[in-house]
Amino acid sequence: MAxxxxxxxxxxxxxxGCHSCEVACSTAREGASSLVRSRIRVLAFEADxxxxxxxxxxxxxxxxxxxxxxxALVKNADTGIVDWVxxxxxxxxxxxxxxxxxxxxxxxxxxxxxxxxxxxxPVCVRFCQPGALSYGTLDEVGGGQRVKFAQTMKQAQLKEV
Amino acid sequence: MAGGYSxxxxxxxxxxxxxxxxxxxxxxxxxxxxxCVGLGVKTLCEELPxxxxxxxxxxxxxxxxxxxxxxxxxxxxxxxxxxxxAETGFTAGTAHTHGQFGPQLKYxxxxxxxxxxxxxxxxxxxxxxxxxxxxxxxxxxxxDTHETEDLVKAEVGEPRAxxxxxxxxxxxxxxxxxxxxxxxxxxxxxxxxxxxxxxxLKAVAAFGHGAIPVARPKDLIEVTAAxxxxxxxxxxxxxxxxxxxxxxxxxxxVLATKNLLAPAQGKDIGHKYAxxxxxxxxxxxxxxxxxxxxxxxxxxxxxxxxxxxxGTLGGGGESMEGAAAMVGVSDPADVVWITDLYDRLGMNxxxxxxxxxxxxxxxxxxxxxxxxxxxxxxxxxxxxxAAALVKKVVAREGFGKVLAEGPKKAAxxxxxxxxxxxxxMKGAGFNLHDWRGRYAKMLDQTVSGAGPRHESMAPDGFSxxxxxxxxxxxxxxxxxxxxxxxxxxxxxxxxxxxxxxVATEMRALAAVTGWEGLTEDEMLAVGSRVANMERVFNMAHxxxxxxxxxxxxxxxxxPAEGPAKGHSMAPYLKGAVMDYYRFMGWEPETGRxxxxxxxxxxxxxxATQLP
Ligand code: SF4
Ligand code: SF4
Numbered sequence: 001m002a003x004x005x006x007x008x009x010x011x012x013x014x015x016x017g018c019h020s021c022e023v024a025c026s027t028a029r030e031g032a033s034s035l036v037r038s039r040i041r042v043l044a045f046e047a048d049x050x051x052x053x054x055x056x057x058x059x060x061x062x063x064x065x066x067x068x069x070x071x072a073l074v075k076n077a078d079t080g081i082v083d084w085v086x087x088x089x090x091x092x093x094x095x096x097x098x099x100x101x102x103x104x105x106x107x108x109x110x111x112x113x114x115x116x117x118x119x120x121x122p123v124c125v126r127f128c129q130p131g132a133l134s135y136g137t138l139d140e141v142g143g144g145q146r147v148k149f150a151q152t153m154k155q156a157q158l159k160e161v
Numbered sequence: 162m163a164g165g166y167s168x169x170x171x172x173x174x175x176x177x178x179x180x181x182x183x184x185x186x187x188x189x190x191x192x193x194x195x196x197c198v199g200l201g202v203k204t205l206c207e208e209l210p211x212x213x214x215x216x217x218x219x220x221x222x223x224x225x226x227x228x229x230x231x232x233x234x235x236x237x238x239x240x241x242x243x244x245x246x247a248e249t250g251f252t253a254g255t256a257h258t259h260g261q262f263g264p265q266l267k268y269x270x271x272x273x274x275x276x277x278x279x280x281x282x283x284x285x286x287x288x289x290x291x292x293x294x295x296x297x298x299x300x301x302x303x304x305d306t307h308e309t310e311d312l313v314k315a316e317v318g319e320p321r322a323x324x325x326x327x328x329x330x331x332x333x334x335x336x337x338x339x340x341x342x343x344x345x346x347x348x349x350x351x352x353x354x355x356x357x358x359x360x361x362l363k364a365v366a367a368f369g370h371g372a373i374p375v376a377r378p379k380d381l382i383e384v385t386a387a388x389x390x391x392x393x394x395x396x397x398x399x400x401x402x403x404x405x406x407x408x409x410x411x412x413x414x415v416l417a418t419k420n421l422l423a424p425a426q427g428k429d430i431g432h433k434y435a436x437x438x439x440x441x442x443x444x445x446x447x448x449x450x451x452x453x454x455x456x457x458x459x460x461x462x463x464x465x466x467x468x469x470x471x472g473t474l475g476g477g478g479e480s481m482e483g484a485a486a487m488v489g490v491s492d493p494a495d496v497v498w499i500t501d502l503y504d505r506l507g508m509n510x511x512x513x514x515x516x517x518x519x520x521x522x523x524x525x526x527x528x529x530x531x532x533x534x535x536x537x538x539x540x541x542x543x544x545x546x547a548a549a550l551v552k553k554v555v556a557r558e559g560f561g562k563v564l565a566e567g568p569k570k571a572a573x574x575x576x577x578x579x580x581x582x583x584x585x586m587k588g589a590g591f592n593l594h595d596w597r598g599r600y601a602k603m604l605d606q607t608v609s610g611a612g613p614r615h616e617s618m619a620p621d622g623f624s625x626x627x628x629x630x631x632x633x634x635x636x637x638x639x640x641x642x643x644x645x646x647x648x649x650x651x652x653x654x655x656x657x658x659x660x661x662x663v664a665t666e667m668r669a670l671a672a673v674t675g676w677e678g679l680t681e682d683e684m685l686a687v688g689s690r691v692a693n694m695e696r697v698f699n700m701a702h703x704x705x706x707x708x709x710x711x712x713x714x715x716x717x718x719x720p721a722e723g724p725a726k727g728h729s730m731a732p733y734l735k736g737a738v739m740d741y742y743r744f745m746g747w748e749p750e751t752g753r754x755x756x757x758x759x760x761x762x763x764x765x766x767x768a769t770q771l772p
Pocket of ligand 2: 008024025026028029039040055114115116117118121122123124125
């Protein structure tokens, strides 16, 4: 299934640190509930009330794929997803180091835990009631910000009149 | 092994200083008792030696999770603490806590911990990735619960660990002592903190990289993805809205105010607080693991004399009532401050708060003078004096010694008319709101098998107007089965607002465990089993119908003002309790479970324990 050029968008300011996305992802994809066997991770800064979800951004130039010696990671031109091909992976962990977000993990058995957008139907998004995770077209990714900015400008303009 | 379980119990003997793993019982047993209070009360009934007292080393302190704990089920964070109740002294005790502790215990590889014995010196337990160590707690003994959490995390070097700890109240064996975890949560009732203190166990820290197997992940995702948004919408998942609930409690007259003398003033206290939470108190939601709601919150005071104060509150309101409103404290920042003080000292404001408010009323009435109170002037609303008295109680110092005995005994010690003013059930605290006029809720609290607490889904607790006694007993008996079933699975009771039910929970349980052919009747029998085990246990330890009728005079008296004005439980109490017994399949005069009731639940072996 293609993801139609859509992206998993993170809004840390809305994240409450409930870890629901992690237990949902690990359950859906690994068949077991866990905070560490998840393809999405949430870092909680308790004292500062800041929580940061981190997940693969399906980069245009994926460093993980660049460093992979066996081409087990490849950017799929049709779906935009960076695919992990299990049969080619030698478990060297170079991709874990290369990802600038630290978004990749490895399970005990050596499987790379890398988000594939659930092939177009991301489970974690359905489990994020606070709305810190959304799945939208590239136009929508910046859309929220655009609307907010435009509204601020509108307010300023109305005040002046 | 069924999905949902880690498969192991941790056995800790603090007298011998040893730990060992024990496999969880087989599927046949698990299907009957499931987890949390089910497995916990079963263990208590089987393992408490005859003649043991709550603070004896042989009383097991049991931490137990359920198969849904730590999964994507909404609010899947429940961990129960079960023990011989140190507050009532003659019943089972169960307390529920949430946050991250239960899930972390399971990720660390254990479904539960059974602690027996007593250590000669303070210790804490560090449970991580399938291992457990007993560590020295000399440095943290005497510290408050929040400091203890931070110090223990630093000591084990794992900031992601979850810590459950007692404060000075538990160390000093106060009946109202609780176990606190993740700053915002208390296993509040049952005197569980005192039992932990008697074992010199200061804290339990848990963390794990493990995973909980789920038998049918696809089904679980289906059931829970539909369930979560409904719960979130029904509970209104922003802290600002949750703080408004307290104003609503005030409106309907259940906000417990001035030792229950002034229900009409609760409205003012509730509204002031909700308004402050929109202006100079900033609430920040702090969800439990896998919770779409976040009813716990940090209350950050941003201006005024208490600017900079950060209170770590729960979502219920009971502790704010016990700590603040019951002594007439109404300034919102003061409410946050003194509620937080109770949390830090590690005690249940619903219980200790009733002893404090009793003293205030006795002082105002002239029954107590400054000579009795070590010079403190107990005037309604004086937050500093209330705090000073709370500290005396925890230290069992001077007049504090009297109040440390709990509201019922303290009233007897004060003497005179004091017993007429005390607020308690069975001598203990209860889920503190002013339930008078809500007859089903009153009955729920007094017949609960684990000491006074919510054990059923009384529909009238927050009804805007008083209710009728008709039908109350049947409702309590029926909904107790579903509530106690819910208390066995591992997810939060609040998640049933929004339409979820026994059937929803059962589908989630089936998906997690892989159990085939579950029926609603089987689930309700799980709940009935808990109620009957508790009943046998309690009667074996001396409970009679007189104890179920031991609702203090103030609780039975009709309020002089507010929505419940003129409504008294007194004429109905005995009849309602006996009706409840009848609906439970117990002898109406004594509450003794009938042989056929026990047999139907597979508990016939327990009959011999009945007096
Ligand atoms: S589910 Fe949403 S709010 Fe909760 S931790 Fe994940 S991203 Fe944050
Ligand atoms: S989209 Fe799917 S695989 Fe990716 S983080 Fe979310 S649940 Fe996990």
